[in-house]
Amino acid sequence: MSESFHFFQFSFKDVAPSSDEVFQFINSTGIEDEHPSKVFVLEILRELENIEGISGGYKIKRDISVSRKDGLIIVDNEDLHTGKQISGYLKDATSLAVFLCTAGPVFTKTVNTLNRNGDIMEAFLLDAIGSLTVEKAMDIIQENLTDEMKKEEMSVSNRYSPGYCNWELNDQKKIFSLIGSNKVGVSLTDTCLMIPEKSVSGIIGIGNVLQKYNYGCKICNNSSCVYRKIVHDK
Amino acid sequence: MNSHLIDKLFECIEYGKINFASPYPPNMKGLPGADEITKEALEAGVTPNEILNRSLIAAMDKVGKKFSEKKIFVPQMLLSAKAMSISMNHLKPYFADGTVKRKGKFIIGTVFGDLHDIGKNLVSMMVEGAGWEVIDLGVDVKTETFVEKVVENPDAFIGISALLSTTMTNIQPVIEAIKSVSPNTKIIVGGAPLTADFAASIGADGYGKDPGEGIVWLEQQFQSIN
Numbered sequence: 001m002s003e004s005f006h007f008f009q010f011s012f013k014d015v016a017p018s019s020d021e022v023f024q025f026i027n028s029t030g031i032e033d034e035h036p037s038k039v040f041v042l043e044i045l046r047e048l049e050n051i052e053g054i055s056g057g058y059k060i061k062r063d064i065s066v067s068r069k070d071g072l073i074i075v076d077n078e079d080l081h082t083g084k085q086i087s088g089y090l091k092d093a094t095s096l097a098v099f100l101c102t103a104g105p106v107f108t109k110t111v112n113t114l115n116r117n118g119d120i121m122e123a124f125l126l127d128a129i130g131s132l133t134v135e136k137a138m139d140i141i142q143e144n145l146t147d148e149m150k151k152e153e154m155s156v157s158n159r160y161s162p163g164y165c166n167w168e169l170n171d172q173k174k175i176f177s178l179i180g181s182n183k184v185g186v187s188l189t190d191t192c193l194m195i196p197e198k199s200v201s202g203i204i205g206i207g208n209v210l211q212k213y214n215y216g217c218k219i220c221n222n223s224s225c226v227y228r229k230i231v232h233d234k
Numbered sequence: 235m236n237s238h239l240i241d242k243l244f245e246c247i248e249y250g251k252i253n254f255a256s257p258y259p260p261n262m263k264g265l266p267g268a269d270e271i272t273k274e275a276l277e278a279g280v281t282p283n284e285i286l287n288r289s290l291i292a293a294m295d296k297v298g299k300k301f302s303e304k305k306i307f308v309p310q311m312l313l314s315a316k317a318m319s320i321s322m323n324h325l326k327p328y329f330a331d332g333t334v335k336r337k338g339k340f341i342i343g344t345v346f347g348d349l350h351d352i353g354k355n356l357v358s359m360m361v362e363g364a365g366w367e368v369i370d371l372g373v374d375v376k377t378e379t380f381v382e383k384v385v386e387n388p389d390a391f392i393g394i395s396a397l398l399s400t401t402m403t404n405i406q407p408v409i410e411a412i413k414s415v416s417p418n419t420k421i422i423v424g425g426a427p428l429t430a431d432f433a434a435s436i437g438a439d440g441y442g443k444d445p446g447e448g449i450v451w452l453e454q455q456f457q458s459i460n
Contacts, residue, residue, distance in 0.1 A: 028307030036250070036258050037309030111352075118319060120355050121312035127352055169400040191347035191400045 005182045007057040008144070010137050012048050015103075017132035019045065026128050040122050044129065053104025053196075054133065055184050056141050058097040060206070066090050073203070078174050080203070083166040089213045090157055093205030097145050098178045099159065102186050103134040103198035130198035138200055145204060155210050161202030162192070175201045239275040240288045243321065246271055247293035250313030252320055258313075268317040272324040282328035286336075286365065290318050290325075294363030302446050308356075315359035322362065329367065336367045337456050339390035341383050343371030345404045350397035353425060357393060360445035366452060377411045384416050391455055393448065394438075395425040402427050406436040413437065422451050 019041045023029050031037060065074045068091045071084040075096055082090075090096075107130030114123035138159065146156050163169035172192040179201070186199045194201065245251070246268040249259045253269035266274070275285055297314040300306045328334040340361050344354050351373045362368045369387065371379055384390065392412060396402040402425060409421055422440035423433045424447075433441035442448030 026308055028309055031307055031309060034258060034260055035309065036256070036313060115351060115355060118316065120352070120359065121309050121316060123355075124308060124312055124352055163399055169398060189347070189349075191398060191404075193347075193349060193398060193401075197349065 003060045003062070005057050005059045005179065006141075006144070007183050008055060008137070008141050010054040010140070012051050012054065012133070015054060015133050015136040015140065016045055016048065017129060017136060021132060022125065022128055025132055026125070037121055037125060041125055041129070044122075044126060048106070048129070051104060051106045053102065053106065053185070054137050055104075056099065056101025056134075056137055056200075057182060057184060058099040058141060058145055058204070059179055061096045061098055061178065062094075064093065064096050066093055075178055075203075078178060080171050080174055081168055082160065082171070082203075083168075085165050086160045086167055089160070090203075090205035090210075092210045093157065093207045095154075095206040097156070097204040097206060098175055098202075099138065099141060099204060100175075100179050100182065100184050100186055100201045101134055101138040101141060101199065102184055102194070102196050103130050103137065105196040107133070107198045108196050134198045134200050142204060145206075149206055154206050154208050155212070157205035157210055157212055158214075159200075159202050159204045161200055164202075172201060175203070236275070236278060236280045236284075239271060239278060239280055240284060242266075243268060243271045243275060243285065243289035244293045247290060247314055247317045247321065248296055250310065250317050252313075252317045268321040269324075272321040276324060282325045282334045285321070286325060286334055290321055290363060291365045294318055294360065298360065298364075298446050298449065312356065312359075315356070315363060318363045319359060337365045337452070338367070339369060339387050340366045340393060340452065341369045341371065341380070341387060341390045342393040342395070343375035343380065344373040345394055345396045345401055345408060346374055346376050347404050348396050348398055348401035349373045350395070350425075353397065354393075354395045357395070357424065357442070357445045357448050360449060361393075361452065364449045364452065377408045380408050381411050381415055384412050384419055388416060388419070390419070391452060392419060392421040393442075394421065394423050396423075396428065397425050399427045402432065405438070409437045420455055422448060424448060 022041050061075045063076050066087050068084060068087045071082060071087050073080045073082050073087055111123045111127050142159060149156050162172040169192045172188060176188050187195050251262045251267040253267040256267050257263050297311055301311045325334060342354060342358050344351055358368050358370045394405050394408055396405055405423055412419055420439040422442055423438040424442040430441040440451040442451055
């Protein structure tokens with residue numbers, strides 16, 4: 001049975017990070033309020049209020065099998081080489097939600113303009129706001145999925161993306177193929193870079209005896225990973 | 235008098251006081267910033283070399299150390315880099331006519347297939363602030379472009395960055411192409427998914443996990459040839 005894509009659209013105020021969250025995210029909580037970085041973040045958060053294009057969604061896939069030994073999850077006959085870490089977390093999953101979410105094109109466009117003008121501090125801060133915005137939008141989508149699955153007495157896992165937790169980034173192409181056509185408007189370059197850049201894609205496990213494991217940051221070297229930052233801040 | 239201007243400029247760069255209009259830091263509000271003081275210093279007869287070495291490089295060195303010691307954070311370092319860059323604009327004519335000599339040339343770019351530039355820009359500004367001429371090739375830089383620039387600048391050091399695990403593998407062919415036309419050219423690589431082991435495995439001469447490590451590596455190269 002082919003599942004439909006559950007589509008969500010957000011206004012910026014639904015998913016906007018606070019100034020404190022931005023500075024926590026960039027590990028810069030000790031900066032005084034008068035610093036231009038603080039002033040810029042407050043101003044830009046106000047300016048972003050009317051931006052459009054923040055959207056995302058998921059599609060449920062019920063035809064799956066998970067092999068922890070092989071570090072493999074097969075979805076609709078598509079092999080996802082997630083690695084042993086993620087397949088271990090999802091060993092009890094009986095379905096998967098394949099997701100896609102974007103903060104829209106405004107962030108990349110404005111970051112590029114700021115960089116060109118030499119405003120690299122502002123570019124750095126706006127880039128961080130974009131990363132947080134898409135993760136917050138995805139949080140809401142995941143909450144919706146959790147609520148929906150509760151009705152079927154199912155629980156859901158954390159979300160996992162190609163490029164993280166030792167899952168090869170190349171599998172992003174398969175994620176896009178599994179999602180199929182949708183209204184989110186994210187494309188993929190040959191090197192698996194999502195355009196707009198402030199976008200996320202991946203999988204969430206679903207099952208009735210599924211346990212939610214913490215991310216395995218302790219055994220991962222990627223110090224700039226968004227999941228590491230988010231999970232450690234909570 | 236001249237010494238006073240050098241100290242003031244140092245302070246402007248350390249704290250990110252860009253120009254007269256900048257309200258930060260509060261104790262320097264309404265006072266000239268890096269832009270005006272550099273101009274004033276040149277008009278007062280301070281040599282461009284003194285400005286570069288005693289204000290710009292010295293201040294950015296202090297900023298880099300404060301960052302390494304976690305006394306300041308990335309936005310503060312970036313603001314200092316901007317003040318440094320504004321000041322540097324006044325020195326550009328002296329670089330062009332050879333009055334001021336920099337330590338050498340550093341060619342930097344994000345590897346082909348990758349569009350990430352924030353980390354690369356940060357390295358670029360910090361290296362410039364450490365006294366190097368930086369040729370920034372931008373993002374998604376083709377192998378041929380790196381090779382072309384190396385041929386044009388045979389004494390330059392090269393920095394290549396990647397932020398994706400899919401694009402970091404593109405660095406190796408770039409290194410091989412550069413080394414095939416210029417075997418003695420030294421190349422440093424960096425970016426979130428890279429490690430020192432990976433850098434060594436693809437034939438890079440150096441690995442920088444942050445701008446500070448990149449600058450230390452460049453200084454070592456500079457010392458070894460001087």
